[in-house]
């Protein structure tokens with residue numbers, strides 16, 4: 454996720470804005486990081502944006518901008534939220550900053566120290582501290598994230614921006630290579646990465662992201678839905694411009710984003726494995742990430758969009774992907790139902806935390822590789 458943010462400045466944004474001139478709504482059916490939904494909602498073409506994703510955290514990120522038509526002053530909201538979180542930490546959690554400070558990297562930040570932190574967090578019952586403290590987050594970071602999550606503003610619009618800011622801050626503090634599939638270990642090679650991530654300040658990052666989000670708003674009020682894209686198509690109408698950026702990996706997105714999903718949900722069942730994964734019931738499953746189901750899922754989706762006479766823009770990597778689909782496959786399916794105009798853009802694809810490319814070649818810790826992305830403009834026949 455996130456490669457579309459880059460592509461928006463590299464031709465995709467221009468194409469979307471051009472198509473928005475004749476659209477009545479913009480419907481992003483796989484909204485992910487919400488960069489495209491935010492772009493469309495804040496564009497002067499002024500159409501309502503509907504964003505849809507099966508992961509709740511993605512819905513929270515979209516909602517923070519597309520459902521609000523005014524800016525608000527974040528300072529007062531932040532000050533009282535921060536005060537509530539401080540009181541919560543001091544009174545309920547009996548937490549003091551000194552009790553969770555980190556030793557120096559070469560002066561006490563050892564495997565034993567990390568193990569002690571893990572044990573202390575495991576004894577805590579709060580969702581983030583219990584599931585991820587001592588792994589993706591230091592004990593102090595985890596306690597703060599739990600405290601901010603437990604004391605969110607009550608006003609719905611402010612709450613949505615605050616939660617989105619907390620999710621974004623947690624994402625940038627997480628001690629993992631790009632995604633939250635596995636945390637860095639306190640090994641000789643990775644200890645430095647772990648330490649550097651544990652030193653980041655989720656509180657300041659939340660405050661800054663909240664200010665940035667509060668300053669953005671939709672031109673027309675839209676909606677964000679936690680729903681399967683294929684189920685939403687019955688609500689489409691002639692005049693809708695649908696944006697499709699479906700999964701290309703055979704590994705479910707929920708494997709890489711479970712930490713953010715837990716923050717969005719505010720609860721977490723017992724975690725498992727080196728990645729500290731919550732139970733399968735808390736990790737959304739997608740047909741698009743199952744090789745035997747992906748082709749029929751995309752075919753049903755495209756057929757249904759065409760039946761509603763909606764227009765669509767579809768992006769997909771040109772190469773053969775691990776869910777069994779490639780750009781040319783997706784183009785061939787599209788041509789059954791639409792008039793298709795295709796173009797290519799250079800992009801960067803996410804390795805989704807893996808250590809090998811589609812052909813089994815290793816690429817170490819790099820989270821993004823260069824690729825070509827196919828962009829199809831689909832017009833109903």
Ligand SMILES: C[S@@+](CC[C@H](N)C(=O)[O-])C[C@H]1O[C@@H](n2cnc3c(N)ncnc32)[C@H](O)[C@@H]1O
Pocket residue numbers: 454455456457458482483484485486487488489505506507508511680681682683698699700701706738739740741
């Ligand atoms: C390639 S990413 C989208 C990235 C997004 N365009 C961005 O700029 O960040 C695919 C997204 O589709 C979501 N997803 C997977 N299967 C889905 C389904 N059946 N319905 C709706 N969303 C789905 C995933 O949770 C993920 O957020």
